């Protein structure tokens with residue numbers, strides 16, 4: 001049995017309490033690893049290590065931190081195939097996706113922020129002939145980074161890279177459901193001679209490790225990605241302690257399809273935005289709104305394409321849809337499909353578990369599911385499902401489409417398909433979401449602000465936004 005250990009003060013070690021959790025392979029339901037089941041005492045050890053490493057890490061300067069991060073990135077790139085296989089086994093995603101998206105983007109995150117810190121500068125404000133003000137941005141200190149299971153190494157590095165580049169030291173917690181590649185990362189940090197204590201990874205349950213990070217008085221800032229309910233719990237603990245908080249939470253993203261769009265491109269991308277990573281990306285479009293004049297054509301073409309997607313072994317290069325992340329999550333998604341039926345939804349395709357043969361018979365597979373016949377206010381169109389399930393709804397006017405898109409408690413991302421240049425801007429500006437993609441999806445530039453409105457989150461990640469989050473701005477005013 002493989003072991004997923006804590007990485008504290010530069011060493012790999014089991015939890016102080018010696019407890020272990022099971023690590024499952026969604027492809028076949030087997031247990032392949034034991035994960036350190038850590039607690040508050042392990043977090044405390046990690047905070048002590050991070051606190052003593054802080055001064056030395058800052059003293060290494062931007063160039064030193066850049067070099068250290070680039071070294072780790074190079075080792076991950078050297079072992080890209082190993083990381084991709086491991087991510088696929090732990091998460092159930094097709095290995096092709098891990099190879100083409102997850103791991104390359106994790107490497108890009110490390111390199112992007114390692115380089116960004118070299119170019120980053122701060123402001124000066126000249127107060128007439130009276131004074132000079134300049135903004136000094138110093139690292140916040142020891143920060144907590146808590147990440148989810150859907151894009152394990154990708155979202156983990158999205159947080160730790162800017163924190164480390166900015167000069168913070170880190171106590172990080174990956175999801176207990178998909179921790180394996182962070183263990184591999186820790187091994188690469190050791191190989192690279194990364195300074196001990198600068199990055200600490202504490203494995204284990206959210207309610208224990210995550211809660212201990214959130215409540216620890218030695219951690220003044222928390223960056224979290226995960227469910228909205230967990231985000232609310234973290235905010236409840238952190239707010240009275242006046243911690244800085246960055247929360248990237250759930251979504252119920254709308255795709256607005258206008259009849260003047262490029263139909264072929266739109267359908268191909270909408271299949272992708274619906275079902276990539278088994279629909280387990282916070283940016284997936286789960287409510288597809290289609291202008292009525294194109295609705296029938298869209299439905300026929302879209303459903304036919306979705307039915308062609310191959311659900312199968314994540315290790316197989318021809319697989320489009322792998323396994324969902326856990327049995328509990330599969331049951332949750334199936335529960336949402338039952339609810340949709342009770343609400344009067346018609347299942348146009350999918351709607352059930354897929355049972356594969358042989359060694360994969362116990363795996364957690366779901367058929368990509370398209371549902372129609374539900375209004376915007378029902379629970380199916382309001383609650384995040386986070387699986388391979390989308391609804392389609394017709395609309396009659398631009399105003400109605402915008403109102404439907406904005407009509408949930410979430411506001412993470414939206415997608416607009418149109419060829420009308422004026423409409424692109426008009427609609428994009430009215431949508432209440434932190435990200436609007438026009439005629440594309442998941443096209444990412446790491447310099448752009450990333451995050452959600454309403455219950456999709458607080459704060460922004462990405463580029464300078466992330467570097468600002470991990471630093472405290474101090475204005476220094478000098479009288480001339």
Ligand code: TXE
Nearest residue numbers: 147148174175206207210211226227230248249250282386
């Ligand atoms: O998230 P959780 P899960 C959404 C999606 C999904 C739901 C649950 O709707 O179905 O969240 O997913 C840690 N204090 N998203 O179970 O529980 C936990 O261990 C501190 C959206 O993964 O929020 C993990 O490391 N931390 C999303 C991380 O929080 C706690 C991506 C996320 O876990 C904690 C994934 C606590 N009390 C899921 N409880 C997105 N927006 O990208 C748990 N954790």
